[in-house]
Amino acid sequence: MNDLKIKKASIDDLEKLQSIGRQTFSETFAEVNSEENMIQYLEQSFATEKLIKELNNPSSYFYLAVLDEKVIGYLKLNTGEAQTEKQDLDALEIERIYVAKEFHGKKVAQALYAQAEQMAKELKASYMWLGVWEENYRAASFYTKNGFVQFDTHIFRLGDDEQTDLLMKKVLIH
Template sequence: MMVTVQVITDPRFAAEVAAVAAATFPLACPPHSAPANIDAFIRDNLAPADFARYIDAPESDVLLTRTDDDIPVGYALVHHREPTDADVAAVITDRPSSEVSKIYVLPDHHARGRTQSPSRLLMETAVERARARGAASIWLGVNQENARAQRFYTKMGFTRVGVKTFDLNGSVELDYVLSRPVRSRLLDR
């Protein structure tokens, strides 16, 4: 099965992206996360109106992966701006930088082979978009308990550079800050 990545430029697709976000966000939350906190975060941050704003924002890219039968299976949200979190700003020294704010794939599409992995294609596209915008580095936050995601990010060339907090509707979670240069291609590290 082939997958493709598209940059979403039409806010009419926001509901489609939000549906993937609502299905995938809970999977990345630590086991101790309260379902009410997860639901509130989705409602307050991952709604169609939120994605419509991101799609319209010139400093952001919304990426969506689809199967060859046009089914959305993953998405990424990339911000091309300097870090606003003080903990992140202190450790991201290779500037300008872009942030992979969100990158999630439906669980039945996680391991699709080296070249057709939706996660890999999303990350490669995020890095290419950052490079095209002149970024020197790209960074992300990942929950300290999410070992699977950390392994994937390491394979994609990211290294741990710091820590930050993540507010899950009043529950403070600890994230690692990971970063990598965008000057070289992913496979040419």
């Protein structure tokens, strides 16, 4: 994995971002959700207009994990008003870290997380936070290992299914 690069995504990366976003979300959640709910979520969340708006938002940041010219994962961060849930304006939200299934366990998520930490430092964020589905044990364990602790829960809607996300945070010391 020495050739892994973490690259800031731009509007030129729209199609790559749509592709890796749909692929990784499906790989992670298709087995445990209805096909209808998955289709609805993927169409809404990765719609061209929505991603263009998010990529052009100065308070959101996308990064691609690239290996041998192939996008194998991505990271989405939000600050200020772009956060998906009202938190402190000086907090940094990790909205998404997703890695293609074939690259799980190969430190790609850790490299993306390191980029999130770097952004938090640059932005002088007081803490990082995120929501992770309570049944996504792999991801919850990853965040716990990286120093996050649960502080609340919220409902995440996937189509007509209400799921509970654990809200986790990590206080930062600069």
